[in-house]
Amino acid sequence: MSDALPIEVTVPTPLLELRGISKEFPGVKALDDVSFAVYPGEVHMLLGENGAGKSSLMKVLCGAYRADAGEFYYKGEKVAIASTADAQKLGIAVIFQEFSLVPYLDIAQNIFLGREPKGRIPGTIDRRRILADAKRVLDTIGFDIDPSTTVDKLGVAQQQMVEIAKAISQNARILVMDEPTAALSDRETELLFALIARLKADGVSIVYISHRMAEVFALGDRITVLRDGRRIDGVKPADVTPDQLVRMMVGRNVDMTYPRNFADKPGELLLEVKGLTAATGISDINIEVRRGEIVGLCGLVGSGRSEVARAIFGADPVTSGEIVFDGKAISGEPDLAARRGIALIPESRKSEGLALLRSVSDNLVVSALRKLFPSGLFDQRGAQRTSDALVRQLRIATPSARQTVGLLSGGNQQKVVIGKWLAAGSKLFIFDEPTRGIDIGAKSEIFALIDRLVAEGAAALMISSEQVEICHVCDRAYVMREGRIAGHLTRNELTEENIVRLGMHHA
Amino acid sequence: MREAAVVAQPNPLQRIPGVAIVLVLLIVLFSAIAPGFLSVANLSNVLVQSTILTMLALPMTLIIMTEGLDLSMGAVLTLTSLCVAIVSLATHSMLLGLGAGLLVGAAFGVANGWLVAILGIPPFVATLGTLGMAQGLSLIVSDGQSVVGIPHSVRDIYSSTLLGIPVPIVMALVTYAAFHGLLYHTRFGTYIFALGGNREALRYAGLSPNKLLIAVYAIGGAMAGIAGLLMTARMNSGHPTAGLGLEFDAIAAVAVGGTSFERGNGWLLGTLLGVIAVGVLRNGLNLISMPSSVQVASVGVLVIVALFLDGLRSRA
Amino acid sequence: MTDITKEAMMPSRSFLSQDAIQVFYRLLAALLICAVLAVLSDSFLSLGNILNVLRQASLTFFIASGLTLVVLTAGLDLSVGANVALSACIAGTVIHKTGSPALGILTGLACGGIVGLLNGIMVTALRIPSFIATYGMLWVLNGLTYWYMAGETLHGFPAGFRQIGSGYLFGLPIPVYLLLVFLGIGTLFAQRTIWGQEIYAIGANPVAARLSGIPVARRLLLVYAVSGTMAGLASIIFLSRLNSAEADIGESLTLPAIAAVLIGGTSLFGGVGTVFGTFIGALILTLVLNGMNLLSVSANWQPLVTGIIVILAVWLDMKTRPRAQ
Helix, strand or coil: CCCCCCCCCCCCCEEEEEEEEEEEEEEEEEEEEEEEECEEEEEEEECCCCCHHHHHHHHCCCCCCCCCCCEEEEEEEEEECCCCHHHHCCCCCCCCCCCCCCCCCCCHHHHHCCCEEECCCCCCCHHHHHHHHHHHHHHHHCCCCCCCCEEHHHCCHHHHHHHHHHHCCCCCCEEEEEECCCCCCHEEEEHHHHHHHHHHHHCCEEEEEECCCCHHHHHHCCEEEEEECCCEEEECCHHHHHHHHHHHHCCCCCCEEEEEEECCCCCCEEEEEEEECCCCCCEEEEEEEECCCCCEEEEECCHHHHHHHHHHHCCEEEEEEEEEEEEEECCHHHHHHHHHHHHEECCCCCHHHHHCCHHHHHHCCCCHHHHHHCCEEEEHCCCHHHHHHHHHHCCCCCCCCCCEEEHHHHHHHHHHHHHHHHHHHCCCEEEEECCCCCCCCHHHHHHHHHHHHHHHHCCEEECCCHHHHHHHHHCCCEEECEEEEEEECCCEEEHHHHHHHHHHHCC | CCCCCHHHCHHHHHHHEEEHHHHHHHHHHHHCCCCCCCHHHHHHHHHHHHHHHHHHHHHHHHHHHHHCCCCCHHHHHHHHHHHHHHHHHHCCCCHHHHHHHHHHHHHHHHHHHHHHCCCCCHHHHHHHHHHHHHHHHHHHHHCCCCCCCCCCCHHHHHHCCCCCCCCCHHHHHHHHHHHHHHHHHHHHHHHHHHHCCCHHHHHHHHHHHHHHHHCCCCCCCHHHHHHHHHHHHHCCCCCCCCCCCHHHHHHHHHHHHHCCCCCCCHHHHHHHHHHHHHHHHCCCCCCCCCCHHHHHHHHHHHHHHHHHHHHHHHCC | CCCCCCCCCCCCCCCCHHHHHHHHHHHHHHHHHHHHHHCCCCHHHHHHHHHHHHHHHHHHHHHHHHHHHHHHHCCCCCCCCHHHHHHHHHHHHHHHCCCCCCHHHHHHHHHHHHHHHHHHHHHHHHCCHHHHHHHHHHHHHHHHHHHCCCCEEEEEEEEEEHHHHHCCCEEEHHHHHHHHHHHHHHHHHHHEEEEHHHHHHHCCCCHHHHHCCCCHHHHHHHHHHHHHHHHHHHHHHHHHCCCCCCCHCCCCHHHHHHHHHHHHCCCCCCCCHHHHHHHHHHHHHHHHHHHHCCCCCHHHHHHHHHHHHHHHHHHHHHHCCCCCC
């Protein structure tokens, strides 16, 4: 699929062009035949929902991921980007959200790490020169700070500036920024925009990932929208409205079945969260979940959804507010929540939900040990019987329950995580991205499973970045934004556009 | 308008009081209860005796900055001091003895570095293993006996003075200056901060963390070699078990001095003060006739408290 | 930055069921060593020597068995040797002062257990990494023991008490029976109780274990307390075997215990290993050192060999336990 560019009076060669880039991970196609071009001195906005492929594209650009297919062209000539060094040579620099700064070195040392100006004695650093050179780079980007300040004393915004200075000092001509204003105040954002204007004037291109419509229209020269790993369209801000962009980001062919029997009337109140606040960044969360319902929790990545789930489960400490489960107040560690009947199916099943080197059986019984073996004596055969039954019930594709769980496919691993809570007899299931990285067939099965669970009297709180799923599966949903509940959508109001609208910052 | 650092800077003075306060408290305490503590003779004795520990604690600071640990330093010290003794006895040359010590020490340092960096073995296990090896070699090489009859040139290192200052103290000061220069003025020193603070940053910069890590441990081993010379000079003999356990004092000095085990930051002056604090603690307890066992226990308590406070600080 | 599609090779069956295979190989190794030693030395196969090996292995095993549980949770207890010394000295004193071996035994066990509990508190409540916490504890205990004993030695314990370490029953040294008992108890605890399962889960993935509802802190306290108590037990055996107690008996105990755990196939990274494996590890180590003795290799070589074995065992562990990193 070639990049159909609008015909201009002069057709400059793109500084960097990607053609047909594909990148696949087991079970999921992160990038599917994406073509993308960056022109000198432009701010190119990259839009897309969570999981659309933005971060994969970024990583391919800077050489951290190697593309499975496709070609790169630099100033019209074919090049290879197979490593971070290749990308650096081409002048591509990515400003990641986790910075690559060394905390106890000062700004100058960080900017020139590995390229320090030599002092007179071999091996030493010319302190005066490194500070002067650093000052010069900082001045270029308009960041007035003493370069001998150690980085650990800087705020996030300032650290970001140092990262940018580092990139500029390496003669980066293409900067990729991933939501740079996410952690900035309004004033700092203004300074960043001024910097971007200065860079543009110098001919530096910026690939800018953002979820803020205001920025997209204020800064962008061109906009590319990704969805499901594919490039949907490239447009200019003047030619499009925010609503159209939202529709591009969100619309998709529904080729899935969502088996869902909606409850006529919800059951008794199972979970009541009042004024929940935690140091992890959530404030004043009020949520209700009843038996028989699937309640959605939506919002952008970083809006605090997982933090709410963890706080309810007791995985993170709560600073204020109340959690009432099944009529009784609850506060404490996860083992208490689990005993009372709350289940958490975490976002990263491999690192937080499973012991990969242990067997399917071990993982299935781990949360139900006290229930299955009240005497305290663990019986391997009894565990085997229970896990065999669960494997059958959940249709987990595995040669046997003794199989190492790390070898199962994503969907089946997820079934194991859910299965362990089934064994424990949980009443409230909190799902954090239950179908991430799972293929279509398995997704249907997972939803059918959740539907069955709540039909039998359990309750579910489901965090998902796939708006389609939320709309088809949930009875109602809360939308979060920047650590707070931005709104609540009833069944009738539950549309993808509404979710995205509530979740994005419309400043 | 010039920007100020946004984060309320942990007052750099918040660092100094830690170990300086401890030191001052210890001095005050022992002045009160230990007879003869405050005499010039005693205090200079403390300083001179602290020089060996300084030689170990300074490189240990660097190693701990890389989020590592070297438990073998004491045993390697024992081995190198034996090597110094044996070689200087055989060749009547202090310099050759020193060379032998340096060589053996550096070899163990490289071995430690290789185990940690290339094989990826956790530092405390790797150096625990080399501790056993060094300990064993010390017994083998000395056959369990002390080595006596060492040339005067060796003993004189400990007892002579340079411009009125005892040679060991001169050596310690020179070493401190060298480490200071290394850490704050060379590229290598810069990279040590990165090894502990953000190893990925080094890889992005195209450097090899492994080679750097091996070098850091090698320096530790080499310093154990130099300390071996001092120790043999001090005892005027080589002893198969002297020096065992000194790594603990070194780690204690570094921990008390404020270098954290987890953050890629180090404070050489703090280590120096920590060394003096440990020396004062031992000396004071000695003067009130507390057996070395109590001294060791006290140092142990000091370390645990220092680590706990460090943990509090890093979570604050 | 590595491409995340590169994942480590996974074993084709549950790893823990491969534990049986690992133990089997190690058993073979032990038998091989026996065969070699039988050829190299006439006195190897003598009854006296075999019993000696068994008794020596049992001493290492007592300490190493508790240590196994700690290592299963990806922790380490470097204070065990010093713990044995302190517990032995205190138990010895109690026996002398009260004339009651039973009281002495209880004291020894209690002392070991309390030390273990303190280690556990440092690791869970104070969040100090286990190797540093137990390393500091090692020196504190050393100091306390040396101070308490003040250079003296305790000797002369009641004959009945001495039977524990030096006595025989049907031709076998009593420690060997104790070894079998604790081998049984240890294996039962680790493989057949729910606490054992939880410990394996914690070692395999502590984060997932917590999020699966396992009270991780409480279990960690338990394993450190057990490690300490087993050190206390070992101290009683030592006391009764040596018929004396002095401050330095613990010096050479820690490294062999760690070696036994590692040789036995318990991984430093947690979640993999068995108590039976540790027994085989203790056996292998003792056989190697025994062989060195029989071949008149100076005892000075022993720490060196043990150190090399520890490093080899860790290296082997890292090579054969794939981790998806």
